[in-house]
Amino acid sequence: MAGTTGKQPGEPQIISMGSTGPPHIENPHFVRDRLISDGAQVTRPSIDPYREPVETYVYLSGGRIRLSMPVVVKTDPDADPVFLSAVVKACYCMNILAHVGPNFPGRLHEYAEAVVADIKLMGLARFAALTAGAGELVQSPDPVFVRAPPSEEYDWIPEALEAGIDGIWLDEDLDGNVAVEVAVSLLDRELRKRGARNKVGIVAGGSTIRGSDDIHKLVLLGADAVEISKAVMVAVGLGGQRPEERQLQERVENLLLGIQRELKLLAGAAGVSNIFNTLVGNRELLRAVELDRETRIKLGVKQAGVG
DSSP states (O other), X not given: OOOBOOSSTTOOOXXXXXXXXXXXXXXXXXXXXXXXEOOOOSXXXXXXXXXXXXXXXXXXXXXXXXXXXXXXXXXXXXXXXXXXXXXXXXXXXXXXXXXXXXOOOGGGGGGGGGEEEEGGGTTTOSEEEEEOOTTOOOOOSSOEEEEEOOOSOOTTHHHHHHXXXXXXXXXXXXXXXXXXXXXXXXXXXXXHHTXXXXXXXXXXXXXXXXXXXXXXXHHHHTOSEEEEOHHHHHHTTOXXXXXXXXXXXXXXXXXXXXXXXXHHHHHHHTTOSBIIIIITTOGGGEEESSOOHHHHHHHTOEETTOO
16 A cells, blocks of 8 residues: 555554564664564454454453553643643643643642643642652542552552552653553553452553554553653654644644554554553463563563464
8 A cells, every 4th residue: 555644633654564673774772662463364354444343442440441542641740831722722622641740830730630740740630640759648538549660569559559559650751760652561560460450450561652552552561551752742843943732732733643644544453442451461362572581581472473
Protein backbone atom coordinates (compact mmCIF):
# COMPACT_ATOMS: atom_id res chain seq x y z
CA MET A 1 0.00 0.00 0.00
CA ALA A 2 1.45 3.31 -0.99
CA GLY A 3 1.79 5.80 1.81
CA THR A 4 -0.73 8.64 1.71
CA THR A 5 -1.74 11.09 4.40
CA GLY A 6 -5.21 10.58 5.83
CA LYS A 7 -7.94 12.96 4.78
CA GLN A 8 -9.22 13.67 8.30
CA PRO A 9 -7.33 15.25 11.23
CA GLY A 10 -5.56 12.64 13.32
CA GLU A 11 -5.98 9.91 10.70
CA PRO A 12 -2.85 7.73 10.45
CA GLN A 13 -1.05 7.33 7.18
CA ILE A 14 -1.56 4.12 5.24
CA ILE A 15 1.85 2.50 4.85
CA SER A 16 3.35 -0.92 4.24
CA MET A 17 3.86 -3.42 7.06
CA GLY A 18 7.61 -3.46 6.43
CA SER A 19 9.94 -2.11 9.10
CA THR A 20 12.46 0.69 8.67
CA GLY A 21 13.17 1.02 12.38
CA PRO A 22 15.21 -0.78 15.02
CA PRO A 23 16.46 -3.42 15.44
CA HIS A 24 16.38 -4.37 11.75
CA ILE A 25 17.45 -1.08 10.16
CA GLU A 26 18.30 1.49 12.83
CA ASN A 27 20.30 0.84 15.99
CA PRO A 28 18.12 0.09 19.05
CA HIS A 29 18.06 2.74 21.78
CA PHE A 30 15.84 1.01 24.34
CA VAL A 31 14.93 -2.53 25.36
CA ARG A 32 11.56 -2.16 23.63
CA ASP A 33 13.37 -1.50 20.33
CA ARG A 34 14.37 -5.17 20.37
CA LEU A 35 10.76 -6.29 20.84
CA ILE A 36 8.44 -6.98 17.93
CA SER A 37 4.74 -7.74 17.87
CA ASP A 38 3.88 -11.29 16.85
CA GLY A 39 1.41 -10.77 14.01
CA ALA A 40 -1.85 -12.65 13.57
CA GLN A 41 -1.96 -15.91 11.63
CA VAL A 42 -4.58 -17.99 9.84
CA THR A 43 -5.71 -19.49 13.15
CA ARG A 44 -5.91 -16.02 14.67
CA PRO A 45 -6.76 -13.73 11.76
CA SER A 46 -5.96 -10.06 11.80
CA ILE A 47 -8.67 -7.47 12.33
CA ASP A 48 -9.32 -4.53 10.03
CA PRO A 49 -10.03 -1.60 12.37
CA TYR A 50 -11.52 0.38 9.48
CA ARG A 51 -14.31 -2.21 9.14
CA GLU A 52 -14.37 -3.95 12.52
CA PRO A 53 -14.56 -2.30 15.97
CA VAL A 54 -11.39 -2.30 18.08
CA GLU A 55 -11.98 -1.18 21.66
CA THR A 56 -9.15 0.98 23.04
CA TYR A 57 -10.62 1.84 26.44
CA VAL A 58 -8.85 0.72 29.63
CA TYR A 59 -9.74 0.77 33.32
CA LEU A 60 -7.73 1.89 36.34
CA SER A 61 -8.44 1.72 40.06
CA GLY A 62 -10.44 -1.48 39.81
CA GLY A 63 -12.80 0.09 37.29
CA ARG A 64 -13.23 3.46 39.01
CA ILE A 65 -11.38 5.25 36.20
CA ARG A 66 -12.20 4.59 32.54
CA LEU A 67 -9.84 5.97 29.89
CA SER A 68 -10.69 6.07 26.21
CA MET A 69 -7.22 4.68 25.44
CA PRO A 70 -4.14 3.54 27.39
CA VAL A 71 -2.50 6.97 27.36
CA VAL A 72 -1.62 9.60 29.98
CA VAL A 73 -0.04 12.96 29.10
CA LYS A 74 2.58 14.33 31.48
CA THR A 75 3.47 18.02 31.55
CA ASP A 76 6.87 19.37 32.53
CA PRO A 77 7.05 20.97 36.02
CA ASP A 78 8.11 24.20 34.31
CA ALA A 79 5.51 23.96 31.56
CA ASP A 80 4.11 27.14 30.10
CA PRO A 81 0.70 27.87 31.70
CA VAL A 82 -0.92 28.15 28.27
CA PHE A 83 0.42 24.76 27.20
CA LEU A 84 -0.58 23.24 30.57
CA SER A 85 -4.11 24.53 30.18
CA ALA A 86 -4.32 23.25 26.60
CA VAL A 87 -3.15 19.76 27.63
CA VAL A 88 -5.60 19.51 30.53
CA LYS A 89 -8.53 20.57 28.37
CA ALA A 90 -7.51 18.24 25.52
CA CYS A 91 -7.18 15.29 27.90
CA TYR A 92 -10.57 16.12 29.39
CA CYS A 93 -12.15 16.14 25.93
CA MET A 94 -10.39 12.90 24.91
CA ASN A 95 -11.27 11.19 28.22
CA ILE A 96 -7.72 10.44 29.34
CA LEU A 97 -5.57 11.72 32.23
CA ALA A 98 -3.18 14.67 32.39
CA HIS A 99 -0.33 14.33 34.89
CA VAL A 100 0.43 17.88 36.05
CA GLY A 101 2.58 17.14 39.11
CA PRO A 102 2.59 20.13 41.48
CA ASN A 103 1.23 22.57 38.91
CA PHE A 104 -2.52 22.09 38.89
CA PRO A 105 -4.05 25.56 38.48
CA GLY A 106 -7.18 26.24 40.49
CA ARG A 107 -8.83 27.97 37.53
CA LEU A 108 -9.07 24.58 35.81
CA HIS A 109 -10.96 23.00 38.69
CA GLU A 110 -13.86 22.08 36.39
CA TYR A 111 -11.47 19.76 34.50
CA ALA A 112 -10.15 18.12 37.69
CA GLU A 113 -11.58 14.68 36.90
CA ALA A 114 -9.02 14.42 34.08
CA VAL A 115 -6.08 15.44 36.27
CA VAL A 116 -3.44 13.55 38.26
CA ALA A 117 -1.66 15.89 40.68
CA ASP A 118 0.74 15.62 43.60
CA ILE A 119 -0.74 14.41 46.87
CA LYS A 120 -0.49 17.85 48.47
CA LEU A 121 -3.02 19.07 45.92
CA MET A 122 -5.57 16.39 46.76
CA GLY A 123 -7.99 19.06 47.93
CA LEU A 124 -7.93 20.65 44.49
CA ALA A 125 -7.83 17.64 42.17
CA ARG A 126 -9.91 14.51 42.12
CA PHE A 127 -6.92 12.30 41.37
CA ALA A 128 -3.52 12.38 43.05
CA ALA A 129 -0.12 10.87 42.29
CA LEU A 130 1.77 9.85 45.40
CA THR A 131 5.50 9.27 45.71
CA ALA A 132 6.20 6.01 47.50
CA GLY A 133 7.95 6.25 50.83
CA ALA A 134 7.61 5.39 54.48
CA GLY A 135 4.86 7.38 56.14
CA GLU A 136 3.58 8.87 52.88
CA LEU A 137 0.86 6.35 52.11
CA VAL A 138 -2.53 7.79 53.02
CA GLN A 139 -6.15 6.76 52.97
CA SER A 140 -8.32 8.74 50.59
CA PRO A 141 -11.80 8.45 49.06
CA ASP A 142 -10.26 9.50 45.75
CA PRO A 143 -7.95 7.29 43.65
CA VAL A 144 -4.37 7.37 44.92
CA PHE A 145 -1.34 6.20 42.93
CA VAL A 146 2.12 5.41 44.23
CA ARG A 147 4.73 7.11 42.04
CA ALA A 148 8.02 5.23 41.93
CA PRO A 149 11.13 4.80 39.75
CA PRO A 150 11.50 1.63 37.65
CA SER A 151 13.05 -1.06 39.81
CA GLU A 152 13.41 -4.82 40.11
CA GLU A 153 12.64 -4.70 43.84
CA TYR A 154 9.26 -3.77 45.26
CA ASP A 155 9.62 -4.42 48.99
CA TRP A 156 7.10 -1.70 49.73
CA ILE A 157 4.25 -3.35 47.79
CA PRO A 158 2.70 -5.15 50.80
CA GLU A 159 2.55 -1.86 52.71
CA ALA A 160 1.05 -0.08 49.70
CA LEU A 161 -1.56 -2.77 49.15
CA GLU A 162 -2.52 -2.65 52.82
CA ALA A 163 -3.01 1.10 52.51
CA GLY A 164 -5.48 0.45 49.68
CA ILE A 165 -3.67 2.17 46.81
CA ASP A 166 -5.36 2.27 43.42
CA GLY A 167 -2.31 2.04 41.21
CA ILE A 168 1.45 2.19 40.79
CA TRP A 169 2.99 4.88 38.62
CA LEU A 170 6.38 3.86 37.19
CA ASP A 171 8.04 7.10 36.12
CA GLU A 172 11.30 6.53 34.26
CA ASP A 173 12.20 10.20 34.76
CA LEU A 174 12.82 9.37 38.44
CA ASP A 175 16.05 7.61 37.40
CA GLY A 176 15.37 4.03 38.39
CA ASN A 177 17.96 1.27 38.37
CA VAL A 178 16.40 -0.79 35.58
CA ALA A 179 14.75 -0.27 32.20
CA VAL A 180 11.08 0.67 32.43
CA GLU A 181 10.17 -2.30 30.21
CA VAL A 182 11.69 -4.74 32.69
CA ALA A 183 10.10 -2.98 35.68
CA VAL A 184 6.63 -3.08 34.10
CA SER A 185 6.79 -6.79 33.35
CA LEU A 186 8.14 -7.72 36.79
CA LEU A 187 5.57 -5.53 38.57
CA ASP A 188 2.68 -6.93 36.54
CA ARG A 189 3.65 -10.49 37.47
CA GLU A 190 4.27 -9.56 41.12
CA LEU A 191 0.79 -8.04 41.48
CA ARG A 192 -0.79 -11.03 39.75
CA LYS A 193 1.04 -13.37 42.13
CA ARG A 194 -0.41 -11.44 45.07
CA GLY A 195 -3.91 -11.51 43.57
CA ALA A 196 -4.05 -7.71 43.42
CA ARG A 197 -3.70 -7.05 39.70
CA ASN A 198 -7.41 -6.45 39.07
CA LYS A 199 -7.50 -3.83 41.84
CA VAL A 200 -4.16 -2.11 41.31
CA GLY A 201 -3.47 -0.48 37.95
CA ILE A 202 -0.07 0.12 36.38
CA VAL A 203 0.89 3.34 34.61
CA ALA A 204 4.39 3.53 33.15
CA GLY A 205 6.42 5.76 30.88
CA GLY A 206 8.11 9.13 30.74
CA SER A 207 10.07 11.35 28.42
CA THR A 208 11.44 8.57 26.16
CA ILE A 209 8.04 7.34 24.99
CA ARG A 210 7.94 8.28 21.32
CA GLY A 211 4.57 7.17 20.03
CA SER A 212 1.96 4.46 19.61
CA ASP A 213 4.50 1.67 18.99
CA ASP A 214 6.15 2.27 22.38
CA ILE A 215 2.74 2.48 24.03
CA HIS A 216 1.66 -0.78 22.38
CA LYS A 217 4.73 -2.66 23.61
CA LEU A 218 4.52 -1.40 27.20
CA VAL A 219 0.85 -2.39 27.32
CA LEU A 220 1.78 -5.89 26.15
CA LEU A 221 4.39 -6.03 28.92
CA GLY A 222 1.77 -5.23 31.56
CA ALA A 223 0.97 -1.50 31.70
CA ASP A 224 -2.69 -0.46 31.78
CA ALA A 225 -1.73 2.98 30.52
CA VAL A 226 1.46 4.62 29.24
CA GLU A 227 2.65 8.13 30.01
CA ILE A 228 4.02 10.38 27.26
CA SER A 229 5.54 13.83 27.73
CA LYS A 230 8.22 15.27 25.45
CA ALA A 231 6.66 13.65 22.40
CA VAL A 232 3.58 15.82 22.91
CA MET A 233 5.61 19.02 23.17
CA VAL A 234 7.49 18.18 19.98
CA ALA A 235 4.37 17.13 18.08
CA VAL A 236 2.42 20.32 18.82
CA GLY A 237 5.36 22.53 17.82
CA LEU A 238 6.27 24.43 20.98
CA GLY A 239 9.57 25.56 19.52
CA GLY A 240 9.78 29.13 18.21
CA GLN A 241 6.56 31.13 18.09
CA ARG A 242 4.00 29.62 20.45
CA PRO A 243 0.49 29.06 19.12
CA GLU A 244 -2.56 30.24 21.02
CA GLU A 245 -4.17 27.98 23.62
CA ARG A 246 -7.06 26.94 21.40
CA GLN A 247 -4.69 25.97 18.60
CA LEU A 248 -2.47 24.05 21.02
CA GLN A 249 -5.48 22.19 22.40
CA GLU A 250 -6.58 21.25 18.88
CA ARG A 251 -3.10 19.95 18.05
CA VAL A 252 -2.95 17.85 21.22
CA GLU A 253 -6.39 16.41 20.48
CA ASN A 254 -5.38 15.56 16.90
CA LEU A 255 -2.18 13.90 18.17
CA LEU A 256 -4.14 11.80 20.67
CA LEU A 257 -6.70 10.90 18.04
CA GLY A 258 -3.91 9.76 15.72
CA ILE A 259 -2.33 7.67 18.50
CA GLN A 260 -5.68 6.06 19.22
CA ARG A 261 -6.17 5.08 15.59
CA GLU A 262 -2.63 3.75 15.34
CA LEU A 263 -3.22 1.65 18.45
CA LYS A 264 -6.25 0.18 16.73
CA LEU A 265 -4.13 -0.71 13.71
CA LEU A 266 -1.46 -2.34 15.89
CA ALA A 267 -4.03 -4.27 17.91
CA GLY A 268 -5.84 -5.35 14.76
CA ALA A 269 -2.61 -6.59 13.18
CA ALA A 270 -2.16 -8.82 16.25
CA GLY A 271 -5.71 -10.14 15.88
CA VAL A 272 -7.00 -8.31 18.95
CA SER A 273 -10.27 -6.38 19.17
CA ASN A 274 -10.11 -5.27 22.83
CA ILE A 275 -6.95 -3.74 24.28
CA PHE A 276 -7.84 -3.95 27.98
CA ASN A 277 -9.12 -7.53 27.97
CA THR A 278 -6.59 -9.05 25.58
CA LEU A 279 -3.47 -6.90 25.19
CA VAL A 280 -2.58 -5.80 28.73
CA GLY A 281 0.14 -8.10 30.01
CA ASN A 282 -0.12 -10.46 27.03
CA ARG A 283 3.61 -11.04 26.57
CA GLU A 284 2.84 -14.03 24.35
CA LEU A 285 2.19 -11.53 21.55
CA LEU A 286 5.75 -10.18 21.80
CA ARG A 287 9.01 -11.64 20.51
CA ALA A 288 12.57 -10.50 21.27
CA VAL A 289 15.22 -9.93 18.60
CA GLU A 290 18.89 -10.18 19.57
CA LEU A 291 18.12 -9.68 23.27
CA ASP A 292 20.18 -11.40 25.95
CA ARG A 293 18.62 -14.36 27.75
CA GLU A 294 18.63 -12.74 31.20
CA THR A 295 16.64 -9.74 30.00
CA ARG A 296 14.22 -11.98 28.07
CA ILE A 297 13.52 -13.94 31.24
CA LYS A 298 12.84 -10.76 33.21
CA LEU A 299 10.52 -9.54 30.47
CA GLY A 300 8.82 -12.91 30.10
CA VAL A 301 9.17 -12.66 26.32
CA LYS A 302 10.19 -15.47 23.97
CA GLN A 303 12.94 -15.16 21.40
CA ALA A 304 11.85 -14.43 17.82
CA GLY A 305 11.28 -17.64 15.89
CA VAL A 306 10.06 -19.55 18.95
CA GLY A 307 6.46 -20.72 18.80
